Amino acid sequence: MSVGLLVDVMLGLALVGLSLRVVTGQSLFSDIVQFILFGLVVALSWSRLGAPDLALAEAAIGAGLTGALMLMAYRRLVQGGGEDAVRIGPRPLLALPVAALTGTLVAVIGLVALGVQRVAGAAGDRVLEALPGTGLGNPVTGVLLVYRGLDTLLELAVLLVALLGAWAVSGDAAPGRLHQVDRRTPLVGALLTSMAPLTILIATHLLLAGTDAPGGAFQAGAVLTGCGVLLVLTGTLRPTAAAGLVTRLLLVSGLAAFVLIGVGAVALGRPTMTMPGTWAIYLVETAIMVSIAVTMTLLFARSRGLAPERS
Amino acid sequence: MSPAEAVGLALVVVGCGFYGAGTVGLLRFPDVYSRLHALTKADNQGLFFVVLGLGVLAGHWRVALLLIAIWLVGLVSAAVSAHLIARHARRSDRRHTSRTARP
Numbered sequence: 001m002s003v004g005l006l007v008d009v010m011l012g013l014a015l016v017g018l019s020l021r022v023v024t025g026q027s028l029f030s031d032i033v034q035f036i037l038f039g040l041v042v043a044l045s046w047s048r049l050g051a052p053d054l055a056l057a058e059a060a061i062g063a064g065l066t067g068a069l070m071l072m073a074y075r076r077l078v079q080g081g082g083e084d085a086v087r088i089g090p091r092p093l094l095a096l097p098v099a100a101l102t103g104t105l106v107a108v109i110g111l112v113a114l115g116v117q118r119v120a121g122a123a124g125d126r127v128l129e130a131l132p133g134t135g136l137g138n139p140v141t142g143v144l145l146v147y148r149g150l151d152t153l154l155e156l157a158v159l160l161v162a163l164l165g166a167w168a169v170s171g172d173a174a175p176g177r178l179h180q181v182d183r184r185t186p187l188v189g190a191l192l193t194s195m196a197p198l199t200i201l202i203a204t205h206l207l208l209a210g211t212d213a214p215g216g217a218f219q220a221g222a223v224l225t226g227c228g229v230l231l232v233l234t235g236t237l238r239p240t241a242a243a244g245l246v247t248r249l250l251l252v253s254g255l256a257a258f259v260l261i262g263v264g265a266v267a268l269g270r271p272t273m274t275m276p277g278t279w280a281i282y283l284v285e286t287a288i289m290v291s292i293a294v295t296m297t298l299l300f301a302r303s304r305g306l307a308p309e310r311s
Numbered sequence: 312m313s314p315a316e317a318v319g320l321a322l323v324v325v326g327c328g329f330y331g332a333g334t335v336g337l338l339r340f341p342d343v344y345s346r347l348h349a350l351t352k353a354d355n356q357g358l359f360f361v362v363l364g365l366g367v368l369a370g371h372w373r374v375a376l377l378l379i380a381i382w383l384v385g386l387v388s389a390a391v392s393a394h395l396i397a398r399h400a401r402r403s404d405r406r407h408t409s410r411t412a413r414p
Contacts, residue, residue, distance in 0.1 A: 191391045198384070 008048055014041045023095075028077075028086040032070045039063025052214035053140040056206070060222035065296055068229055072300055135278040137212030144216065145281050149262060149273040156254050156288060163251070163295050170302060182235075192234055199227035207289055211278070217254075217285040221292025228297030232306070239303030247294065247305045254291030257284050315367055322364030329357030343400045351393045358385050 018038040025031040039062040046055035077085040127139055127147055136142045144152045182188065203224040210216030231237040243251075261280045262273040275281050297306065312320075336349020362382045366375030 187391045187394045191387060194387055195384075 004048075011041060011045050011048060015045065026088065028088055029074060031088075032067065032074055035070065036063050036067035039067065053138070053216065053219075056214055056219045057222070060219050060226075065222055065225055065229075065300075069300060072302075076302070134275070134281075135211075136281065138210060138214065138216070140214075141210050141216050141281070141285075144218075145284060146275055149258070149275070152288075153255070153258050153262070153273070156258065156291065159292065159295050160251065160255060163299055166299055166302070167304060188234060192230065192236065196227050196230060199223055199230070203227070203289065203293075207285055210285065211281065217288035218292065220285075221289040221296070224289060224293035225296040225300070228293055228306075229300050232297060232301045235309055237297075237301070237306040238309040239301045240305040240307045241303070243298075243305040244307075247298075250290055250294045251298075252291065254284075254288035257287035315370060319364045319367035322360050322367060324364075326357045326360030326362075326364060329353045329360060333357060344397060347393045347397055351389050355386055355389055358382055 015038070018034055018041060022031050022034050022038055025034065039058060042062060043055045043059035046052075046058055074086060124139075127143060131137070131139055131142050134142050134146050136146070203220040206215035206223060207217060207220040208215075210220070228237070232239070261275065261284060265274045265276060266272055268276065270276070275284070298304070330353070333349050333353030336353060337346050340346045340349055359382055362378040366378045369375060369378075
């Protein structure tokens with residue numbers, strides 16, 4: 001057995017074991033921690049499968065951001081209702097048959113996928129052939145922005161609707177005061193001054209690298225959200241009850257830039273959602289990154305807006 | 312196997328040894344402070360050796376320097392999170408002698 005296969009088998013076993021422990025655990029907190037761990041193993045699996053773009057997205061969004069959101073939700077539950085609020089009740093009886101059915105479905109799809117013959121001239125091949133014409137080197141970015149732009153646009157709309165839904169559910173309640181880490185603590189201050197600029201640098205790098213190498217707006221937005229989460233947790237950004245004009249503009253900038261350029265193409269006599277050049281791709285990607293970062297940071301802070309806190 | 316490859320592999324193995332020791336410490340030490348001690352000390356050292364080994368295996372200065380940068384970022388985050396966990400443990404004055412994880 002080769003070392004690579006051994007690693008793959010270990011990853012596969014870890015995935016199954018962790019997913020079982022996530023849904024059968026006795027404490028909500030350890031379930032969340034194991035879910036984050038699960039996301040990291042998924043990221044490793046994607047990179048073993050030769051999909052670094054997905055691995056980056058899973059590590060940043062699946063494990064990192066979702067984990068942070070879940071831990072924040074856990075803390076609010078404990079703050080609001082004590083230990084009773086996070087107690088795990090009896091499992092629904094339907095869980096086992098549903099799990100069995102889903103497992104069978106996945107197994108059947110997997111078996112069918114193993115037997116599928118490679119079709120010449122499939123969509124993937126044609127993307128790779130046509131890619132040089134777009135000025136992009138990374139086929140994933142090409143698919144996201146050029147070939148399946150509408151899908152990406154709708155994904156952004158879903159993200160915006162999710163935030164609006166969270167706002168609607170949280171009502172007009174004043175943004176919850178968090179127990180914050182004092183940023184005057186020497187180590188926390190050092191973390192802030194070293195990591196916040198670094199996250200911006202890494203996000204910019206991921207965005208620019210996304211045209212030719214693994215990376216792109218979604219990963220960059222997730223890393224930038226990390227900066228936002230850090231600023232919210234240390235109290236550098238304070239949750240506010242109303243969204244200012246700048247916040248609103250930043251929230252919709254991704255959608256707006258995408259729609260304007262995509263529909264503007266029609267005025268130039270091209271098909272809808274075509275990108276008129278690499279500059280347009282950079283522009284749309286930058287706007288998407290900012291939108292994602294602002295949306296996710298607001299979700300994390302459970303607030304309408306954010307304002308810098310003067311100390 | 313070239314000498315550089317042998318050195319790189321040996322460094323990675325040494326790093327894994329440190330990780331193993333840190334994990335044993337995390338599982339076996341009695342309270343939160345000594346567990347943190349095991350984790351931060353051993354794992355930072357382990358990451359250093361792994362990074363050094365991978366840098367040697369990559370055989371490229373740019374890759375090696377980027378890996379060192381990753382190690383430095385890991386050092387900062389490990390130091391801060393260990394500090395915050397330890398401070399929280401001391402303030403809440405809770406004896407973390409049980410094996411179960413607690414927030």
